[in-house]
Amino acid sequence: MNYFLRKLSFYAVALWAALTLNFAIPRMLPGNPVDILLAKLQQRGETVTPETRKAYALLLGGDSSDPLWIQYWDYLKNLARGDLGVSVSYYPAQVSDVILTSLPWTVVLVGIATILAAVLGVLLGAIVGWRPGTWLDSLVPSTTLLAAVPYFWLALILAYLLARVLGWFPLQGGYDVVLTPGWNGEFIASAIQYGFLPALTIVLASVGGWLLGMRNMMVSTLSEDYILTAEAKGLSPRKILRSYASRNAVLPSVAGFAISLGFVVSGSVITEQVFSYPGIGGRLLGAVTNNDYALMQGVFLFITLAVLGANLLVDLLYGLIDPRTRARA
Amino acid sequence: MTNLKPADPAPAAEATVTAAPAAGPARSGWRSLLPTMTPWLAIGLVLVAGITLFGLLGPLLVGDPRQIRDQGLTPPSAEFWLGTTQTGQDVLAQLAYATRGSLQIGLLVGVLATALSAFFGIYGAYRGKFLDDAFSLFTNVFLVIPGLPLVIVISGFVPRESRGLWTIAVVLAVTGWAASARVLHAQTLSVRQRDYVAASQVSGERPWRVIVVEILPNLLPVIASQFVFAVIAAILGEAGLSYIGLGASNSATLGTMLFYAQNGFALSLGAWWWFVPPGLMIALFGMGLSLVNFSIDEVINPKLKNLRQHRKRARRALRLERELARRSTQETDR
Numbered sequence: 001m002n003y004f005l006r007k008l009s010f011y012a013v014a015l016w017a018a019l020t021l022n023f024a025i026p027r028m029l030p031g032n033p034v035d036i037l038l039a040k041l042q043q044r045g046e047t048v049t050p051e052t053r054k055a056y057a058l059l060l061g062g063d064s065s066d067p068l069w070i071q072y073w074d075y076l077k078n079l080a081r082g083d084l085g086v087s088v089s090y091y092p093a094q095v096s097d098v099i100l101t102s103l104p105w106t107v108v109l110v111g112i113a114t115i116l117a118a119v120l121g122v123l124l125g126a127i128v129g130w131r132p133g134t135w136l137d138s139l140v141p142s143t144t145l146l147a148a149v150p151y152f153w154l155a156l157i158l159a160y161l162l163a164r165v166l167g168w169f170p171l172q173g174g175y176d177v178v179l180t181p182g183w184n185g186e187f188i189a190s191a192i193q194y195g196f197l198p199a200l201t202i203v204l205a206s207v208g209g210w211l212l213g214m215r216n217m218m219v220s221t222l223s224e225d226y227i228l229t230a231e232a233k234g235l236s237p238r239k240i241l242r243s244y245a246s247r248n249a250v251l252p253s254v255a256g257f258a259i260s261l262g263f264v265v266s267g268s269v270i271t272e273q274v275f276s277y278p279g280i281g282g283r284l285l286g287a288v289t290n291n292d293y294a295l296m297q298g299v300f301l302f303i304t305l306a307v308l309g310a311n312l313l314v315d316l317l318y319g320l321i322d323p324r325t326r327a328r329a
Numbered sequence: 330m331t332n333l334k335p336a337d338p339a340p341a342a343e344a345t346v347t348a349a350p351a352a353g354p355a356r357s358g359w360r361s362l363l364p365t366m367t368p369w370l371a372i373g374l375v376l377v378a379g380i381t382l383f384g385l386l387g388p389l390l391v392g393d394p395r396q397i398r399d400q401g402l403t404p405p406s407a408e409f410w411l412g413t414t415q416t417g418q419d420v421l422a423q424l425a426y427a428t429r430g431s432l433q434i435g436l437l438v439g440v441l442a443t444a445l446s447a448f449f450g451i452y453g454a455y456r457g458k459f460l461d462d463a464f465s466l467f468t469n470v471f472l473v474i475p476g477l478p479l480v481i482v483i484s485g486f487v488p489r490e491s492r493g494l495w496t497i498a499v500v501l502a503v504t505g506w507a508a509s510a511r512v513l514h515a516q517t518l519s520v521r522q523r524d525y526v527a528a529s530q531v532s533g534e535r536p537w538r539v540i541v542v543e544i545l546p547n548l549l550p551v552i553a554s555q556f557v558f559a560v561i562a563a564i565l566g567e568a569g570l571s572y573i574g575l576g577a578s579n580s581a582t583l584g585t586m587l588f589y590a591q592n593g594f595a596l597s598l599g600a601w602w603w604f605v606p607p608g609l610m611i612a613l614f615g616m617g618l619s620l621v622n623f624s625i626d627e628v629i630n631p632k633l634k635n636l637r638q639h640r641k642r643a644r645r646a647l648r649l650e651r652e653l654a655r656r657s658t659q660e661t662d663r
Contacts, residue, residue: 010469017470021479029486141369141620148561148615150568153587153608160596160604171597220630266477270569274591284478285573288485300482307475 003319011312018304022297023075033293040088040291055085056294084301085294089286095298098283103302106279109195110268113202114261120203121210122253126246128211129218140215143208151267155201155274162197169197172276198268198275206264210253217249224248251322257314265307365627373620380614384432387425394422394581405602412602415593423586424606430582431564431611434498438563441502443509443556450513451548455521455540465514471507477569480504484575494577501566509555516551520544554625561615568611583607 026033034056038048055078057071078084084095128137163171175190221227222245230240269281276282280299287295398417405412411420453464483500484492520526526543534542545552564583570576571584572591590596590604 013466014470014473018474021474025483026486029483033486141623144619145612145616148619149612150565150608152569152572153611156596156604156608160601164596164599262473262475265475269477269481270573273573284481288481288575293486296482296485300478303478304474308473311473
C-alpha cells in the first residue's frame with residue numbers, strides 16, 4: 001500500500017481508538033458522573049429536561065436503557081456534529097466554545113517551545129556528536145538531570161527565581177489583564193512576556209532528550225562507510241558534517257517526534273497550571289476539580305486530535321524526506 | 330576496569346571506529362552483559378543507592394511527618410535541617426516518607442509496565458503474521474495518544490475514596506508501556522532471525538520455552554534499560570498527578586509534598602526549602618537511573634562502547650608515542 005495512504009489509515013484507526021476510549025472510560029469506572037453533572041447544572045439554574053439527561057448519558061454513560069451499540073452510535077453522531085455538551089464550570093458556555101478559546105494559547109506556546117527545543121537540541125547534538133570525546137561530549141550525561149526534572153517543578157523554580165526574586169517576568173497569567181485580547185502590538189508583546197517562562201520551562205526540560213538522541217545517532221553515523229568516503233574525497237569537515245552526517249543522523253529524531261510530542265504535551269498540561277496560563281491544560285485541570293466531566297472529555301479529545309494531527313503532518317513530511325520509508329511497503 | 334592489553338597502536342591509526350573485538354581475555358557470557366564501570370556509572374549508582382537507602386531507612390530515623398508545631402515556615406536550622414512547612418511540620422521527615430512512597434510506586438509501575446511491554450513487544454514479534462500486526466497497531470495507537478491527559482481523565486472519573494495506590498499504578502502502567510514495547514519488538518525481530526532460535530524451533534520446543542530460554546536472555550539488557558525508563562516515567566507521572574491533586578488518596582509521595590507546598594503558597598512566601606527538596610530528589614533519582622541506563626546502552630549498542638574504548642586506546646597510544654619520541658631524542662642527545 002502507498003506510504004501516505006498507510007499513514008492516513010493508521011491515524012484514522014488511532015482517532016477511532018481515542019474516541020472509543022473516551023466512550024468507554026466513564027462506563028468502565030465506578031461513580032455516576034451524569035448525576036453529579038446534572039446536580040451541578042440544576043444549581044446553576046438550568047431546568048434539567050429528559051433530553052439534557054439523555055445527551056449527558058450518551059457522553060458519559062449511566063442508566064440508559066438503550067443497548068451499548070446504540071449508545072455508541074449516538075455518541076459518535078453527537079461528536080460528528082461537534083456537540084460536546086454544556087460546560088458546568090463555565091455555564092452556560094458550550095464545551096466546544098470553552099475549548100476553542102483556550103486552544104490557541106496552548107498550540108502557540110507548545111508549538112513554538114517544541115520547535116525551539118528540537119532545533120536547539122538537534123544542532124547541539126550534531127556538534128557534540130561530531131567530535132566525540134571532547135570535553136563538551138563528556139558533559140552530555142549531565143543533560144540527563146534536565147530530562148529527569150519534573151516539568152512543573154522546573155516551572156516552580158523558574159517562577160521563583162525569575163519572577164519572584166528577580167521580578168523579570170510576571171508570575172501568573174497569559175497576558176496583562178488590563179488589555180483586551182486582539183491582534184495589536186501591545187497585546188502580543190504582553191502575551192510574549194507572559195509566555196516566556198512557560199516556554200522556557202518546556203524548552204529546558206525537553207532539549208536534553210533531543211540532544212542525546214541526535215548525539216548518539218551522530219556517533220553511529222560517523223562510523224558509516226560513506227563518511228569515510230567523504231573524508232577520503234577531501235571534502236571539508238563542515239560539508240561532511242552538514243550534508244553527510246547530520247542529514248542522516250537526524251532521521252530517527254524526526255521519526256521519534258510522536259513520542260516526544262506526547263511527553264511535551266503531557267508536561268505542558270501541568271506547567272500551565274503552575275503559571276495559571278489560560279491554555280487548554282489549565283481548563284482540563286479546572287474541569288477535573290469541578291467535576292466538569294463534559295469539559296474534561298472534550299479537552300482530552302481535542303488534545304488527542306491535536307497530537308494526532310501534528311504526528312500525521314510529521315509522518316507525511318518524513319515520507320518526503322526519506323524515500324526509503326515509501327519504498328518499504 | 331580495562332580489558333585491554335598493553336597499548337597496541339594499530340587501532341589508533343584507524344580513522345574510523347571499527348568493531349574491534351575486545352583485546353583482552355574473552356569475557357564470559359554473563360560478564361559481557363554487565364556494563365563497564367565508568368565515572369558516570371559510579372555517580373549514577375551512588376545516586377540511586379543513596380536515595381533508595383534514604384527512602385528505606387529515612388522514615389525510621391525522622392520524627393512524625395504530620396506533627397503540627399507552632400513554628401510555621403522556619404528556614405533550615407539545626408533543629409529542622411530542611412525547615413518547616415506552613416503548619417510547622419518537619420520538611421525532612423516528610424521528605425523521607427515521600428521518597429519511600431515515590432520509590433514504591435515507581436517500582437510497582439516499572440514492573441507492571443515492563444511486563445505489559447514484554448508481552449506485547451516480544452510475544453507479538455515472535456509469533457509474527459496477523460498477531461504481530463494487531464499488536465503493533467495496538468502499541469502504536471497507545472504511543473500516539475498523549476499519556477498524561479488520558480491519565481488525568483481516568484483519575485478524574487474515579488471517585489477520590491476509591492483512588493488507591495494500585496489504581497494509580499495500574500493507570501500509569503496502562504498508559505506508559507507502549508514506547509518500550511516498540512523497542513522490544515524491534516529487538517525481538519532481530520533475535521528471532523538467529524539460527525539457534527530456528528534450531529530450537531525445529532527440535533520441537535514449545536513457543537513459550539523458545540521465548541523464555543532462547544530469546545529472553547538476549548533481550549535482558551534491553552529489558553533492563555526499558556525498566557529503568559519505566560521507573561523514571563512512573564515517578565515523574567505520579568508526581569505530576571499528585572501535584573494536581575489526583576494522586577492516590579492514601580499515599581504520601583514527593584508529588585503530594587509539592588501539592589501541599591503549592592497550596593500553602595510556598596512560592597509566593599519564598600519558602601524555597603519546602604518546594605525545592607522534593608523536586609530535586611526526583612531529578613537526582615531520575616538522573617542516577619539515566620546514568621545507569623547510559624552504561625546499559627553501551628551493552629546494547631556496542632558502537633557507543635567501542636567509541637569509548639577507542640578513545641582510551643588512542644590516548645594510550647599517544648602517550649606511548651610521546652614516551653618513545655622522548656626516549657629517542659634522549660638517546661640521540663647522548
